[in-house]
Amino acid sequence: MIEMIRILKHFLQVSLRPTHASREALTMWQSRQFLQFASRTLACSPYYKNYTTRPLADYPLIDKATWVDNFDEINTKELKGRTLFDIALNSEQTRNFEVTKGDIAVGLSSGTSGRRALFVTDKSERAQYAGTILAKCLGKNILKPQRVALLLRANNELYETIGGSRIKFQYFDLQRPWTEILEGLQAFQPTVMVGPPQVLALTAQAQLTGKIKLRPAKIIASAEVLEKKEQKEIENVFRISVDQIYQATEGFLGVSCRCGTLHLNEDSIIVEKQWIDRNTRRFVPIITDFVRTTQPLIRYRLNDVLIERENQCPCGSLFTAIEKIEGREDDILFIQNKESSPKLVPVMPDFVRDAMALSADTICDYRLVQHSFDRLEIAVEGPQIDQARYKATQNLKGLFNSLNLKMPELIFAETITSDMHVKLRRVRRLFPMAEVFEWNAS
Ligand SMILES: [Zn+2]
Incomplete structure (x- = not known):
């Protein structure tokens, strides 16, 4: 119950965050948030403690390899990467994701781009994550009972936090046989389905051939590039539009608005743009998260290429609008x-x-x-x-x-x-x- 109250608190915080008059006002608000965050949180990180009085631009630019290699120094709770890595590997092999260390939950990234990264969260960060997802994806729908199906490659305690009598989350492990997953979905009858586009498309096919009969009110594509062809397939079968969330090991980075445009979550992250080509508006994002406390993410260069939207989104949001996530740089x-x-x-x-x-x-x-x-x-x-x-x-x-x-x-x-x-x-x-x-x- 205490957990639910915490989640609700974050839900309200995100829902009631101030709207800013201009992009400049947003940037100033972000800077203030970051300074507070630095003195409160980064002071506990051996890697960052000497920077806390300096502007963000002075912090070192890091990539995934540096982030992984310096886990012990970067985290704020004196956690040892080696020990946690073993715990995470074990939980993945046994597919028992209840494993935590104290109130710290441990997960591993899927490792498609080489190295596997460890990501850790504490209880309050998980409540925060849950509240943010609910506020940004469900909005007012939270007032009605919901059954949310999460189709994911690897579970983590992070995803199991949110569960109460009105809102139920069920996790579907994609390493299980596909027929078993379909049976599970049929029995659960989700009102919201979240999963990689490829898997959502397979679900649409199963619906089309009569293997399952679902009536989700919301479908959210996560984790990888949503291609137009797949999007149409899913939308035609379920007769609703597909929303998109931009999420990685590195966090919950963006979500689509009511106009269907993906906006970066600039109320919790600062995004610097490293331009590949200004004419085509392609950039690599460097992100600084001023909410995440256990394992700070500061000036972290993502491996994605984003295309910024040319015109402002009709929804009026000041958050950077993304035309497209182009996927890994290697692509x-x-x-x-x-x-x-x-x-x-x-x-x-x-x-x-x-x-x-x-x-x-x-x-x-x-x-x-x-x-x-x-x-x-x-x-x-x-x-x-x-x-x-x-x-x-x-x-x-x-x-x-x-x-x-x-x-x-x-x-x-x-x-x-x-x-x-x-x-x-x-x-x-x-x-x-x-x-x-x-x-x-x-
Ligand atoms: Zn918009």
């Missing part, structure tokens, strides 16, 4: 230019997606991997494989030609191996960014 291809300089040019994954979508009737699905600057491997699926391969080749040739790039050698892989437990990446690059810089400098 940008680098292809040889027909001109001499620069030698390698970035090709954004949505160009590839759009090119493939030109033949949506022939190419049902595909995976593209760039092994080196002049070699691509592609696996396609379609009613007629030869036709699908032919179309894929033509579409890629057309794409690269229109960008004035040389067509790399194209190799066909036999089958698409897809794994529900792993984040879906249709476009991947296997050689490091450092090679690109070297090539272009030579």
Whole structure:
């Protein structure tokens, strides 16, 4: 009960947060929040304690590897990474997520981008997280009883906090057999479904073929890039629009508004933009969370590429509006230019997606991997494989030609191996960014 009161407190705090008159007022409010946070929380972090009187810009810029390597110094509760890592691994293997250490809950990131990161939260942060999710995703719907189905790859105590008589959360472990998950959903009859787009699309297919009969009032896509095709499929079957939350190990970073636009949660994070290309409004976000206390996240460079929306969202929110989450940086291809300089040019994954979508009737699905600057491997699926391969080749040739790039050698892989437990990446690059810089400098 105390837990529920805490959650409610945070729910109200988020719902009643001041609205700001302008972007400048918001920025000033953020700075004040950060200063308070620094003196209260960062003073307890050996990694940050010498910075607390300095402006944010003086703090070191960090990436995931640095964050993981310095876990012991960064956290504010003298926690030891090695011990917690063992606890987290064990809880994942036994799929028993009740395991905690004191009031600290321990989780591991899914590790699609290499290293697995440890993330820890205490009781009050979990209540805060629950209250924020409820306020931002359910809003007034919280007044009606809700059954929320969370379809997730790995559970964490974080997700189990929210449960009472009116609002029930049930977690569906995606490592269980799919038929078992469907039976569970049918029995639970969720009013809200949250999950990766790929899994929501599979649920829509099951509904379409009569395997399940659900009537959710809200569907929220989380965790990975929501593609237009999947979004339409899900919306057509369930006849409601799909909302999006932008969430990572690094926290709850954004949510879509009533107009369907994704806004960054700038009432709890400060976002610095590292521009990749100002003309196309693409940037890598550097985030500073001024709410998270156990494991601070300060000037942390995410591995995502975001496209900022060109015009202000009609909803009137001052929070940065995002046109699209472009996925991992690794998903940008680098292809040889027909001109001499620069030698390698970035090709954004949505160009590839759009090119493939030109033949949506022939190419049902595909995976593209760039092994080196002049070699691509592609696996396609379609009613007629030869036709699908032919179309894929033509579409890629057309794409690269229109960008004035040389067509790399194209190799066909036999089958698409897809794994529900792993984040879906249709476009991947296997050689490091450092090679690109070297090539272009030579
Ligand atoms: Zn909006």
